[in-house]
Amino acid sequence: MFFLSSYATQVVPCLRNYFRRLNVLS
Structure with missing residues (x-):
């Protein structure tokens, strides 16, 4: 679990x- 959190x-x-x-380009 520690690996997933990190x-x-x-x-x-x-x-x-x-x-x-993406927002800037669109």
């Missing part, structure tokens, strides 16, 4: 940046 904390910010770029 993985989520790294992935969530990346996903947010990704969606921000």
